[in-house]
Amino acid sequence: MRIGVIGCGAIGSVIMNAISRGELKAELVGLMDIYPEKCEGLLRDFVAKNEVLVCRDLEEFLKARPQLVVEAASQQAVRDYVPKILNEGIDVVLLSVGALLDEGLYNEVVEAAKRGNAKVYIPTGAIAGIDAIKALKPLGIKRVVLRSYKNVKAFDREVLRRLGFSEVKETTKIFEGEGTVAVKLFPANVNVVATLALASGKIPWVEIYADPKYDKNVHEIEVEGEVSRICVRVENVPHPDNPRTSYLAPLSVVRLIKQLTEGSGLVIGT
Ligand SMILES: NC(=O)c1ccc[n+]([C@@H]2O[C@H](COP(=O)([O-])OP(=O)(O)OC[C@H]3O[C@@H](n4cnc5c(N)ncnc54)[C@H](O)[C@@H]3O)[C@@H](O)[C@H]2O)c1
Structure with missing residues (x-):
């Protein structure tokens, strides 16, 4: 699966690490951050088997043709990019869930997913149950x-x-x-x-x-x-790079992507 990541911070780095180590059977194709140097920084340690596009805007990011986009940036990023990505028929893993408490944006995201026949995945994140x-x-x-x-x-x-x-x-x-x-x-x-x-x-x-x-x-x-x-x-335990983010949150995203990329006959949990 071709994956694009928006947000090269604490969560983005754990996902890239999982791809780099081969834990995820996925191909990282695009990265976007308001500070592109953060993407370049993460890419220095990344073992890439393919070219990874580092992008400043969404138009460029979509040229990388991701099949799944992980939003690990901010509520503003959800507003600015997620409906457009869904409209293109691309699935999204959405971390900045707080954005969906805005009823207008929630409706916009749901409508865009319907129109694009795409899915929005909200991982369990930093909690359980x-x-x-x-x-x-x-x-x-x-x-x-x-x-x-x-x-x-x-x-x-x-x-x-x-x-x-x-x-x-x-x-x-x-x-x-x-x-x-x-x-x-x-x-x-x-x-x-x-x-x-x-x-x-x-x-x-x-x-x-x-x-x-x-x-x-x-x-x-x-x-x-x-x-x-x-x-x-x-x-x-908080993530060492961002004490507000629990380490469990990116691990939950890695698990979700694993489920999406590795079909197995045995599905545990709902
Ligand atoms: N669902 C959960 O359980 C859960 C848990 C922890 C964090 N989060 C959320 O996930 C998001 C990422 O968390 P993090 O700890 O990786 O944050 P972080 O601050 O470590 O990294 C975020 C990165 O996104 C970039 N960014 C911010 N706004 C952007 C935009 N509009 N466009 C492009 N790039 C942008 C920043 O420059 C930064 O590099 C945050 O919104 C956070 O609140 C969710």
């Missing part, structure tokens, strides 16, 4: 709660100051409320909230805790469905 949440949804989900615990450095100092937490020296609950409010105040949490909301059809109730001693990004998820109650706790 999306399989069970999807299975429970038809019988009804009453409540979804997300508790996130991160080092205080993961949060915008100005936002913390406005909320009255200028100095956080021990475990402190810095937010409790609706997911829609949480994502505006704390964009670093936006993807997990959005993935849970899309899978369950419910906006999660969110609690966020900060502590200068935390060395992991921890997410606790509680889901109350009609026939099951689910509690999931994920303790993630």
Whole structure:
């Protein structure tokens, strides 16, 4: 499968590494970043069997003829590129899921996928349990709660100051409320909230805790469905290049691409 990657940061680098090591049976054909030098930097360590096009704009990127594009850039990148890519009939793995909480953009993406007969894949990312949440949804989900615990450095100092937490020296609950409010105040949490909301059809109730001693990004998820109650706790090591991104997130993308590229008779999990 011919793969193009938008965003040569923490997630993009793990995907390229998996292709380079032969873990993924895929051919990297194009890279795009607002800073093309970042792509060049990643390519220096990349063992390429073919030419990889480094692009500044979408038109050039599409000339690489990817069959699957991984968006690992930003919400703006989703707005600017994803509907156009889907219109061309190219499938997309979308990481900046928070963008889909904007109803207008969500509809635009769904329509473009339909028009282009293309698919949008949203990986489970930095959490777990999306399989069970999807299975429970038809019988009804009453409540979804997300508790996130991160080092205080993961949060915008100005936002913390406005909320009255200028100095956080021990475990402190810095937010409790609706997911829609949480994502505006704390964009670093936006993807997990959005993935849970899309899978369950419910906006999660969110609690966020900060502590200068935390060395992991921890997410606790509680889901109350009609026939099951689910509690999931994920303790993630942050990616060394971007402490806001859990290492599990790119691993989840690698797993998804493996599923898409290696058909096997045995399918585990939903
Ligand atoms: N779904 C999940 O579970 C999950 C988990 C972690 C991160 N994310 C999201 O995935 C995305 C990538 O994460 P990351 O940790 O690799 O980030 P990063 O900051 O390490 O890398 C992002 C790269 O994208 C580039 N970029 C930004 N906007 C762009 C644009 N409009 N066009 C082209 N390039 C652009 C940047 O220059 C940077 O090189 C972010 O939006 C992040 O919020 C999702």
